[in-house]
Amino acid sequence: MPKVKINDTEIEVPAGTNMIEAAKLAGVEIPHYCYHPHLSVAGNCRMCMCESVTPRGSVLEIACNMQAREGLAIRTDTDQVKAVRKSVMEFLLVNHPLDCPICDQSGECRLQDYYMDHGQYDSRGLEPKVSKHKRQDIGDHIVLDAERCVQCSRCERFGDEVTGTGDLRLMNRGDHTEIGMFPGTRLEHDYQGNLADICPVGALTSKDFRFERRVWYLRETAGLCTGCATGCNIQVCHQDGEVFRYLPRRNDDVNKSWICDPGRDLHKRVGSLERILRARVDGSPCTTAQAELATRIRAAGNRVGFVLGTQASLEANWALIQLARGNCPEARFFWVSGNDGDAIEKSDHLLMDIDKNANTAGVQLLAEWVGNVGDTDALREADLALLIVLEDDIVSRLNGGALPELAYFGSRENATSAQASLVIPVTHPAEMDATYVNRQGRVQRNRRATNPLGEAAPAYAALEKLGTALGKAPGTGLPVATFLSLARAVPRLAGLDYKVLGNTGRLLAPPVAEAK
Amino acid sequence: MDFPRILTGNWEVPDVHRIAVARTRGTYSRLPKALGMAPSEITALVKDSGLRGRGGAGFPTGVKWGFVPPAEKRGGKAVYLLCNADESEPGTFKDRYLMWCDPHLLIEGMIIASRALDCHLGYIYIRGEFRYIARRLDEALAEAYAAGLLGKNIQGSGHHFDLYVHVGAGAYICGEETALISSLEGERGQPKLKPPFPAVEGAWRSPTIVNNVETLAVVPWLIENGAAAYKAIGTEKSPGTKLFSVSGHVRRPGVYEVPLGIPMTQFIEEQCGGLLPGRTLKAVIPGGSSVPVMTPDEVAKCSMDYESISQNAGSYLGSGGFIVMDDTTDLVEALTNLLRFYAHESCGQCTPCREGCGWMYQILCRVRDGDANVQDLATLRDLADNIHSKTICFFGASAAMPVQSFLTKFRSEFLDRVQGRGAGAA
Numbered sequence: 021m022p023k024v025k026i027n028d029t030e031i032e033v034p035a036g037t038n039m040i041e042a043a044k045l046a047g048v049e050i051p052h053y054c055y056h057p058h059l060s061v062a063g064n065c066r067m068c069m070c071e072s073v074t075p076r077g078s079v080l081e082i083a084c085n086m087q088a089r090e091g092l093a094i095r096t097d098t099d100q101v102k103a104v105r106k107s108v109m110e111f112l113l114v115n116h117p118l119d120c121p122i123c124d125q126s127g128e129c130r131l132q133d134y135y136m137d138h139g140q141y142d143s144r145g146l147e148p149k150v151s152k153h154k155r156q157d158i159g160d161h162i163v164l165d166a167e168r169c170v171q172c173s174r175c176e177r178f179g180d181e182v183t184g185t186g187d188l189r190l191m192n193r194g195d196h197t198e199i200g201m202f203p204g205t206r207l208e209h210d211y212q213g214n215l216a217d218i219c220p221v222g223a224l225t226s227k228d229f230r231f232e233r234r235v236w237y238l239r240e241t242a243g244l245c246t247g248c249a250t251g252c253n254i255q256v257c258h259q260d261g262e263v264f265r266y267l268p269r270r271n272d273d274v275n276k277s278w279i280c281d282p283g284r285d286l287h288k289r290v291g292s293l294e295r296i297l298r299a300r301v302d303g304s305p306c307t308t309a310q311a312e313l314a315t316r317i318r319a320a321g322n323r324v325g326f327v328l329g330t331q332a333s334l335e336a337n338w339a340l341i342q343l344a345r346g347n348c349p350e351a352r353f354f355w356v357s358g359n360d361g362d363a364i365e366k367s368d369h370l371l372m373d374i375d376k377n378a379n380t381a382g383v384q385l386l387a388e389w390v391g392n393v394g395d396t397d398a399l400r401e402a403d404l405a406l407l408i409v410l411e412d413d414i415v416s417r418l419n420g421g422a423l424p425e426l427a428y429f430g431s432r433e434n435a436t437s438a439q440a441s442l443v444i445p446v447t448h449p450a451e452m453d454a455t456y457v458n459r460q461g462r463v464q465r466n467r468r469a470t471n472p473l474g475e476a477a478p479a480y481a482a483l484e485k486l487g488t489a490l491g492k493a494p495g496t497g498l499p500v501a502t503f504l505s506l507a508r509a510v511p512r513l514a515g516l517d518y519k520v521l522g523n524t525g526r527l528l529a530p531p532v533a534e535a536k
Numbered sequence: 537m538d539f540p541r542i543l544t545g546n547w548e549v550p551d552v553h554r555i556a557v558a559r560t561r562g563t564y565s566r567l568p569k570a571l572g573m574a575p576s577e578i579t580a581l582v583k584d585s586g587l588r589g590r591g592g593a594g595f596p597t598g599v600k601w602g603f604v605p606p607a608e609k610r611g612g613k614a615v616y617l618l619c620n621a622d623e624s625e626p627g628t629f630k631d632r633y634l635m636w637c638d639p640h641l642l643i644e645g646m647i648i649a650s651r652a653l654d655c656h657l658g659y660i661y662i663r664g665e666f667r668y669i670a671r672r673l674d675e676a677l678a679e680a681y682a683a684g685l686l687g688k689n690i691q692g693s694g695h696h697f698d699l700y701v702h703v704g705a706g707a708y709i710c711g712e713e714t715a716l717i718s719s720l721e722g723e724r725g726q727p728k729l730k731p732p733f734p735a736v737e738g739a740w741r742s743p744t745i746v747n748n749v750e751t752l753a754v755v756p757w758l759i760e761n762g763a764a765a766y767k768a769i770g771t772e773k774s775p776g777t778k779l780f781s782v783s784g785h786v787r788r789p790g791v792y793e794v795p796l797g798i799p800m801t802q803f804i805e806e807q808c809g810g811l812l813p814g815r816t817l818k819a820v821i822p823g824g825s826s827v828p829v830m831t832p833d834e835v836a837k838c839s840m841d842y843e844s845i846s847q848n849a850g851s852y853l854g855s856g857g858f859i860v861m862d863d864t865t866d867l868v869e870a871l872t873n874l875l876r877f878y879a880h881e882s883c884g885q886c887t888p889c890r891e892g893c894g895w896m897y898q899i900l901c902r903v904r905d906g907d908a909n910v911q912d913l914a915t916l917r918d919l920a921d922n923i924h925s926k927t928i929c930f931f932g933a934s935a936a937m938p939v940q941s942f943l944t945k946f947r948s949e950f951l952d953r954v955q956g957r958g959a960g961a962a
Contacts, residue, residue: 063729064885066926080926085729107922111891144915147898171884190724190884193707195894197884 025073025093037088040068048096051105051134053112053220054172055084058276059181062173065112067134069104071095080104102138109139115150115195116221117167125222127235131170152198158188159207161227161281162215166198169223175199175215182278182370183209199223210366213284217267218277228285229265241469242269242523244456246331246378246449247283247364250371251458253524254279256287256450256469263290263450263470271524274462280372282364289448290470294362294432296445297474303441310482313427313442314489320405322350325424327399328387329410329479330377331360333454333466335502336429336446336479337379337386340410342494343487352402354394355387361416361435373459377412378449382457385528389510410479411446415439429479444486445476452478453499455521457528464525465518537794537806539769542757542777543750544793547637553672555679558640564685566759570648571693573759578652582755584763586775591620591711591748592824592855593930594774594842603735604653604743613742617650617658618720621749622704622711624663625824626877627857630779631749633791635662635669638753639676643699645752647685648759650697653745658699661716664706673701708881712929713746714738715883726883727929748855750779770796774841778853782808784860785815796841796853803840804860815862819946823854825874826934828941829867851941867949871942872900878935886927892919893935900939908954917943 021032024039026046033042041057043050053065063085071078072086073093080101083094095101112131120126152166175188176199187207191198201207207215216226235257243256245266252275255267266287268279289295299309306312317324326344328337344351363376377383387393394402396418404424415423415435428440431448451472455465472478477485480496487493496502500518507513512529520526546552546561558564570578583598604615619642623631635642646658662670677699680686688696702720709715710725717739719725738744754776758766767775774796780803783789787809794803800820804810811817817832822845830838834849842853861870879897884890899916902908916939924936943950 061729063928064887066887069926085731104922104926107926108887111887111895111922114891114895145895146912147895150894170887171890193884194879194882195884195891197890 022088022090022092024088024091027095027097033088035088039070039083039086039088039092039094042088043083043094043096050083050096051130051138052084053130053170054174056174056177056218056277057270057272058278059174059177059218061085062177065108065170065172067105067108069108070101071098105134105138106141109135110141110144112170113139114145114147115167116170117149119168123168123222124225124230125168125219129222130220150195152196153200156200158201159212161212162207163225163227163230164199164201165223165225166200168221169199170221171197171199172220174218174220175224178211178215178218182214183211185209188215210281210368210372211278211370213281214268214278226265233259233264238264239469240267241450242465242467243450243469244378244464244466245279245283245286246456246466247280247286247376248367248371249373249375249377249380249459250275251378251456251462251464251525252279252283252371253464254283258450258469261470261473263287269523273524274458274460274464275371278371280366280370282366282372287450289432290450291473292432294434295448295473295476296430296433296437296443297476299445299475300443301441309442309444310486310489313444313486316406316425316427316442317348317408317490322348323403323405323424324348324351325354325399325402325404325407326351327354327356327407327409327412327414328383328393329412329429330355330357330380330383332411332429332479333379333449333452333456334382334386334463334506335454335496335499336410336483337383338502338506339480339483339487339494339496340408341386341390342496343483343490344408346487346492346494347490352394352404353387353390353392354399354402354407355383356396356399356412356414356417358396358417360413362413362432375459378458379456381459381461381528382455382463385457385510385512388531409436409440412436429482431476444482445474446479446482447472447476451476453518454478454480455503455518458525461528462525463513463516463521463528465521465523537798539777539795540757540761541793543634543641543753543779544637544791546641547633552637553639553676555640555676555683558638562760563638563640563756564644564683566756567644567647567685567691570651570756570759571691571695573651575652575654578648578759581758581763582652585758585766586763586773587751587754587758587766588774588842589748590750590754590778590855592625592826592852594853597747597751600735600747601649601652601745603733604745605736607654610743614657615653615655616739616742616744617646617653617655618713618716618739618744618746619646619658619660619749619752620711620713620716620746621660621662621666621669622716623666623749623855624706624708624711625826625855625857626874627781627783627821627859628824628855629781629783630791630856632666632669634749634753634779635666635673639673640680641753641756642673642749643676643680643686645755646699647690647697648755649745649747649752651695655745656696656698658697659702659720660699661702661704661710661720663704663710667703670701670703677701707883708877709883709929709931712931714929716746717744724883726885727931729928771839771841771843773843774853778840778856780807780840780856780858782858782860785812785862785864786810786860787812794840797839797844800835800838800840804835808860811860811862815864817860818863818865819861819867821857821859821861821938822849823852824857825859825877826937827852827854828937829945831945867942867946868900868904868953871938872897872904874938875900875935878931882931882935886932888923888926889932889935892923892932895919896923896935896939903950903953906953910951910954913943913950913954
């Protein structure tokens, strides 16, 4: 790998690495607006200018258009570079409305951040500012204020290169250059929220999040979107137990820097009115539901079935398996494929998978390990008295047909919770630590952002409690330990733990047969 | 002055834009020889002649052609030859005359260039305001096709070359070669990042050579007379003749072909007929509006070639747009007018140029109107410095250099304005 030099730090990076990224690896931040790691290089903002040091002297060049090669040396700390950054900030702000107090981007705005870091000049802007179109409703998720725009063209490139819709365009010239839509058109794609994310300033803001909360009050937790099998990495933004938005979290192997709009909207499920917050027995709230469930499991004898949950985490499914094995050795396992009644309806070739379950691959993995897991037909034919259901809305998946008595561990009301005689509330993923396996076979970690609402507990913890009531606890009270025991038992998870998974996850080891 | 009229020799011949007349003047007579030469021979010839790009940058044409990767390194990609007929630099109007008077000379030059570049498709990118010239070029192309000079197997040589006229929409920036390519591709006319350079990755991501009209029109003469004959004209580093578009306060404005290297005062006196009666010289912009302005002292020292102008006046020969301003000119007004143009024509891509050109224009308006102070002049100078060479293309520098040079070389006129004493006042 070629060695490049950034200021006084020498670092080895893969050939062709963008110098903004290389500098980041060397611990040097190069300010930029138009550069984005997952879009083509435009080179128009001029904020990333640095000195390229050559034997013939230093030349000012933009870092975003420089690729790492042996011997390349740049300086980002010279007076000349500092002066250029300051002047670019001055140019960017001379026609900017400076309406930060009423701008939703405040607090996560690159104009603000870079002004504090690299600007700090006395204003010389005496001329009237150029007026442009404000508060434009350009799509179901996005509001555009063209005056705040810095013409970085990220959104234009996003439309051209990611969604292929080519909808946003720069128009006019000079300081009248303005971003906008063709007359009579609206954003039609399902990735609009990303436009607000990639917009480095307050030009494109999210309708859903606008004016909901100042961003500096929000805390961010690394989570996972559980809307489909893609397993997009997200940042859960929350304050005082309330989740305000999901943002994409960069994972080059899964979702790059994007998430879909339906997935983004799922943050509303955390605190939604559909949440199950109290345990119920036969339709009435019950404080001893777990004991009651234990009684009914004992009563059912060997006619108890357990349904693994494709919506539930690895830990929850592991808890279910361990609980069943420890307390009901005769019990049978099932797996009901399909999507829930309230699943996102859309799918495409980008991020929205047709399988709307976050952990189908995880259930498949555990089903292989358990062996003899019955499918939908087997479930219909089985002679059962009680069926323990983990999160999946099997009633709508089965779409009719007789079912035995149901005990449902679920987080939100649906057809299954309506039919179940016992309902135990479990947490939304934002409220627990857990792991899921996405469609690529990547084991990914989801972190707990907020406290569980009501009586909800993570499913693995709820099952631990049930196991205690039955006499043999599965040992799944804590997520870290649960995953460790899981990883020790299942060969394809060998060597993994939460720390190894980190923030970007690890691919499953290949099945043993393939490994040979 | 005795020199071959390489470019303007046919201009006064009636109907020379018709192929029959053009052929009587020797046009297309160089083709058989050129098509018989190896491509590398033609490129070597152009390299040896020292011909420099006449669009403004003065880059050696043969060297530029040499940047096209050889066929085995092109991965099957075609090579394109684009003629830059956008001629949008204020003060420049030579190419329009060349194309209007003698379109076949340009076509012949492009056929020879296509041979040298192993290129089979070319475009003449012409600015939107030149529609009437585009029509004449189209007629000339039709005649050339009918005569078997374009298309498949030209004159039995086995060389194919198709040539089309593409009319732009009249943006200044589309004269910049990468913006020209963007526009030709159907995109917004904006310069592209370099590297990659067009010779390696240009139109439709294929190797592309963009040459000025005048540059290409010289090529047939080189084939006929050889590199040495061309080098014998002009100076050592600026060989050949050049077209100058003369405008402003002279008796005979117009387009003149002269050998490079003649003294500037001689050019003004002899070709341009001198200044208007009773006037004295105040300033000259030698190479189109973008280059730094020259004072009369500098004019006296300079000759009409690339080196002399840059060494003695810190300016450029540029496109040869020669603007003469006498003592009746209000230079503050002149600069404001120039900046109005640049503020309007900035493509809006790079931050400093997009925001800075309009800003400089607004400050200049205040200076012109007596509403500015000395601090504003300092700001103006600072903005120009902050734009110059901080942008993707040369436009930023083109807008900054007039400001920098006017403010430096004619500072007193600006100081007079900011101190409340306008031009013409006692």
